[in-house]
Amino acid sequence: MAIPAMPSGEEFKPEAAIVNYYGPSDMLGGHVDDMEADWTKPIVSISLGCKCIFLLGGKTRDEVPTAMFLRSGDIVLMAGEARERFHGVPRIFTESDQQEIPALISQLSSGDDVFILEYIKNSRININIRQVY
Ligand SMILES: O=C(O)CCC(=O)C(=O)O
Numbered sequence: 255m256a257i258p259a260m261p262s263g264e265e266f267k268p269e270a271a272i273v274n275y276y277g278p279s280d281m282l283g284g285h286v287d288d289m290e291a292d293w294t295k296p297i298v299s300i301s302l303g304c305k306c307i308f309l310l311g312g313k314t315r316d317e318v319p320t321a322m323f324l325r326s327g328d329i330v331l332m333a334g335e336a337r338e339r340f341h342g343v344p345r346i347f348t349e350s351d352q353q354e355i356p357a358l359i360s361q362l363s364s365g366d367d368v369f370i371l372e373y374i375k376n377s378r379i380n381i382n383i384r385q386v387y
């Protein structure tokens with residue numbers, strides 16, 4: 255059975271969105287998002303553009319993380335215990351890695367979309383939405 259994203263009867267207030275841009279050699283080191291007042295509220299995290307590796311670790315840096323791919327359109331819900339776990343993005347896969355680009359080309363092939371396509375072939379954008387207070 256799926257575990258609820260937050261205590262029942264409570265409301266999620268989406269108060270802030272962080273936009274992370276990753277170029278070909280960018281990464282995000284392991285961290286826990288600890289600035290929010292109420293960790294029972296989830297973080298909703300949207301991936302666009304190039305595929306990346308996402309590492310989800312434990313509550314200390316000593317635990318070996320689980321590696322997963324995040325692709326364009328994927329949404330990660332960091333909720334419950336996951337809010338306390340270290341996570342990070344060690345690398346993205348760009349056009350030169352020959353990964354996932356055909357899927358992006360088929361979605362972005364008309365008119366001005368070509369400019370977006372040229373940009374996104376070498377970029378990953380992550381938008382994560384969170385309740386701060
Ligand atoms: O880029 C991602 O998928 C993760 C971003 C993240 O963990 C953060 O902004 O706190």
Ligand SMILES: [Fe+2]
Pocket residue numbers: 285286287341
């Ligand atoms: Fe994070």
